[in-house]
Amino acid sequence: MNIVVCVKQVPDTATERKLRSDDKTLDRDAADGVINELCEYAVEEALRVKEAHGGEVTVLTMGPSKATETIRKALAMGADKAVHLVDDALHGSDALATSYAMAQALKKIGFDLVILGSESTDARTGLLAAMLAERLGAPQLTLANKVELSGQSITIQRLTDYGYDKVESTLPAVVSVVEKINEPRYPSFKGIMAAKKKQVQTLGIADAEIDAAQVGLAGAWSEVVDFAAAPPRAAGTIVKDEGDGGSRAAEYLASKKFI
């Protein structure tokens, strides 16, 4: 089984995140890069599928050269090898362009199962898995909190507002996982050492047969017109509970017509 797990490097949410003033894209140098947390669940699920059904886990990351730190983390968790899609021409790609570039890379790599996180913590679009399924003509098994394989068929529990849907398809398929589907493992010391020797193949846009006109800032389908720091919220009223805190809160809610 050929399992590809898509892993993204994102700016640490604990640090201040910024947009660049020159081209209005995310400033990836301003903040420390970390693995997108939801991608850790994706890596863990990929490793579990491999452990139960055999095969190989390939990490696919699109991002600047510093994203190799994140690739090493996924390799240290136990993935077998990695493909790093890296090219200056990709800078500024929006969701549509990213899905195109990633789909081209996936066609090169080949797959039975592609696993993604449900969302990235920087752009938070939650679009990529559905877009990849559309582009690859593969079944969309997204928002999974449980994944089961049997031969060539795969079943997931797809989280919904009312509970979940049980969804079935055949392989190859595109899966995205939600938080808490599993408990991602910590890389062991041995894993970290082994990761240093694992193969990381780099692909440029020509290698992946990506049309330069469809990616990057110039090829984007959407643009940031302008941006500004959110004005601070007007200072609120803070009261200390002197035994009447609940009543005073009720008064406030009444004054705002909530009750």
Place this chain on the structure above:
Amino acid sequence: MAEILVLVEQVDGEVKKVTLELLTLARSLGSPSAVWAGPGYSADAKARLAEYGADKVYVADSAEIADYVVAPKAELLAQLVGSAAPGAVLVAATAEGKEIAGRLAVKTGSGVITDAVGLGEGFVADQSIFGGGVNVHSRVTRGTPIVAVRPNSTAPVATAGAGAEEQVTVALSDSARAAKIVERVKQEKGARPELAEAAIVVSGGRGVGSAENFALIEKLADTLGAAVGASRAATDAGWYPHQFQVGQTGKTVSPQLYIAAGISGAIQHRAGMQTAKTIVAINKDSEAPIFELADYGIVGDLFKVVPQLTEEIEKRK
């Protein structure tokens, strides 16, 4: 006036509030056309859509549309984008709404904007990013603008539309039939409104202390007709189910009123609630960062404040 497609969200044939919001928003930008995708269409539904401004209602009430994950709805919308050449397509920014938007964008070669909290002339969208720290204006530059709008971004206003009905048949492709829904499991959710849609949300955090104590939060929520949310500390501890988690890796809510009890207000929690119109916080630590956002804060023990607040609201009803 440009035609604007609005994908209808419904539960068991009943139109959801977010659709009325989207129709109201569409009305301010052009002529709204509601798109009904799936079974359960009725005269009541049509009346409701027209009441909130739908000039047209496209009806594709085939059962098959609901039998497969997302792809059929994207195919239907793509077909309508082709035939009607609308000015824009609006969907609700729910997890599924965004997935539909994503597939539609690929199919029609159009840009897509997610989590808009407002939409103005030229379909320029307002977005709030990085946990509410930065406000962005963005727009689609190629194709038909596809915009996923957050629930509670616009107050629904009834303004009658013509409501002309048009039946649509969509021949699903094989690839739209690839991921089959074989069973729907409805978990008990009681009478509370849905978290993402609710006008009021009451959330509990680590300060609540246990699963049993969440009854306090639920009781306050019920007196307000609110949904219940939780911080990750509370869902991680197993005190409240994960689907109610608010924040960066949970749900994003944008209610009229958000009440946080025993929640410190970490950046990752704020990412999911910072666009709430009014924020009330109850926390015993006066230094808790949640007070930086609060319009009204009570420094005190939630086990005293919450029951008193609940009782006082009951009295005033």
